[in-house]
Amino acid sequence: MPDNINNNNNDDEFERYCYMCRRPESETGKLIGMAENLYICPDCLQKAFNSLSNNNFQFMDFSKFPGFDNMNTFMNMNNIPNSQKVKKRKEKDESSEDTDKKDEDDFANLTLDKIPAPHKIKEMLDEYVIGQEYAKKVISVAVYNHYKRVLTNTMDDIEIEKSNMLMIGPTGSGKTYMVKTIAKLLNVPLAITDATSLTEAGYIGDDVESILSKLLAVAGNDVEKAEKGIVFIDEIDKLAKKKETHSRDVSGEAVQQGLLKILEGADVEVPVGSGSKNAMTPTTVMNTRNILFICGGAFPDLEEIITNRLTKMSSIGFGAELRDTYENDPQILSKVTNEDLRAFGMIPEFIGRLPVIYTLQSLDxxxxxxxxxxxxxxxxxxxxxxxxxxxxxxxxxxxxxxxxxxxxxxxxxxxxxxxxxxxxxxxxxxxxxxxxxxxxxxxxxxxxxxxxxxxxxxxxxxxx
Incomplete structure (x- = not known):
């Protein structure tokens, strides 16, 4: 086995994994060392003993098989690349807070007094993003409040819920660019993913947990850092329910349902370094309670849905508003409601987990x-x-x-x-x-x- 394979491994930085179930030691409990760099969790070891005793299997001598002359080399756990290893969680010790702060990066040193106020965040956005005054104000306040909630962590009698956002705007209006800019200014982990590749679990495509895998990769496989990051899901309008279809909607409504628990906040089993779960992919558990989710989409034809709703509500007669009044309105998207999004194909449970809805103007x-x-x-x-x-x-x-x-x-x-x-x-x-x-x-x-x-x-x- 080449020596350079093990050069990048650091036992002090990464957790050990069970060879059978691929779960880290923080989830399985104390691992049992079977051979050099080979560890098995108590659950898997018990299952193996049960299987052997029930079926009267005998232990096999791997040395008799070609290519298996070196058991330690064949089952060398160090062959797992660092991209599929999770960094150990830091133990919280009040006596060593000062020492830990010196080793933390800029994001870990982010404190309440260092977070720019909303008007400061907007001023920084003004240097990069032209127009979209309302959208910049909304995202500045939402991000500021979110990190106040995360950093203070004062969840006593009054628990502050996070405010995920839905950003609606025509193509090229600056949705992705605005999120990239604000993540850069605050120096927080940001994962940008495309909703078009997501499918229901068990079908070809990426599982919904893959969006968290990308965030984990951006955070350097540091779970604690990733759990305070931002996820931007683009093209969210492509997940709308398919109309007049009799087949299973595995890339539309089913994905919306799969995202519900992730958006709200839950412990999610996330594949490390992969877009889908399988037997050979290590997994770890991430809590999405402090992850800010921002969804964006162009929502084509949403203007027509809004126009139809507004014209139905208008009166009939000489003082009535004409349909042309709404059809020629360049800012018709700003009048969007939850009812319009439901008519577009977004399920009510999904909309309810995105309480902050705002629109971007088309460019003149x-x-x-x-x-x-x-x-x-x-x-x-x-x-x-x-x-x-x-x-x-x-x-x-x-x-x-x-x-x-x-x-x-x-x-x-x-x-x-x-x-x-x-x-x-x-x-x-x-x-x-x-x-x-x-x-x-x-x-x-x-x-x-x-x-x-x-x-x-x-x-x-x-x-x-």
Whole structure:
């Protein structure tokens, strides 16, 4: 057996596993050492003895079989990669709190006085996310309250329940980007998963516990750290109940039902380093009580459901509101209710576990222009930096911003359209500039974006 297999193993950091049931020692109790690096829990050992006594089996001599001449090598538990091992839980000792704090990372050192207030969180989001003022305010308050609840841990007579969130907004409006940004600002573990791959247990696809497996992996297989993280489930609208179907809905309603206990808070058996449970995958138990779940989705055709509800409620006569009033409302999603989500196909129990529901606005032309100019990591700033490495100054005039925004609105795919548009007109520029050392400045105009002209090229040392 190569020596490098065992180089990354650390018995002081990871727990030992039962060779038979793959459960860690913290769940099985004291493991029994059978051979070098081979451990079996009392339950599995008792089952083995019962099976042998009932069937009159005799112990087999593995040395007579080819390839099994070294029992210790064949059953070497160190062959389990660290990605499938769980770090040991730290014992809480009041006398050694000061020593433990020195060894903890930034997340573990997160205290109540270090959590930014909601207005501070929103100010930080403003530097990266354009618009969506209401959504940023809601997520700032929800995250702040959640970590106050987790860090104070004062659950006496009044128990504070967590506030999972449902984020509704058109594609490209910044749902995923907002969650990524807030997790980065607070330095907390964040797992982003896609609901489209989830299926009911026993069917091809990922089990619902796989979302916790991803969070555990992001936290470095540290269960305590993962139990205070954030999970963002994207494309949650794809789990809507299938209408007019007579087959089992294994990827829709069944997944919603499977997520209920995870969202609410329960002890969940999670496969370590895998998307589904099987006999050869180690598992551990995670408590989801302090994990904040944020679900997001575009919910196509939800606008029509809202419009139908509002028009039914409107009166009939000369003073009645016309259907066109709602159909032309760009912010119709902000009027969503639980009734609309039920009509879309979300079951009531699932909606009830997402008490904070808010919407993101669709982007207009002014917002597109601001997205191009203002964020810290705006895409145009990225290209300016790329050309600056070639000692070339990249500039955009006002007509270029307007032209890019117009094209993005035509494509109707949100902020994602901006990068594809910019990639198209920057291709020739990025290709030609390294060939000519005399170019000192490139000015992008609206005519060039609309394919009616060329960019303005200025040579080094001149204004021409």
């Amino acid at each position: 032309k002014d917002m597109y222009v601001k997205i191009l100019k203002e964020p810290k990591n705006a895409i145009l700033k990225q290209y300016k930096k790329l050309l600056a490495l070639d000692e070339v100054d990249l500039q955009f005039d006002d007509s270029a911003y307007e032209a890019i925004a117009d094209l993005a609105m035509e494509r109707n795919t949100g902020a994602r359209a901006l990068r594809s548009i910019i990639e198209e007109f920057m291709l020739d520029i990025m290709y030609q500039i390294p060939r000519d050392d005399s170019i000192g400045c490139v000015v992008i105009t609206g005519d060039y974006i609309n394919k009616k002209g060329s960019p303005i090229i200025k040579l080094r040392g001149t204004d021409i």
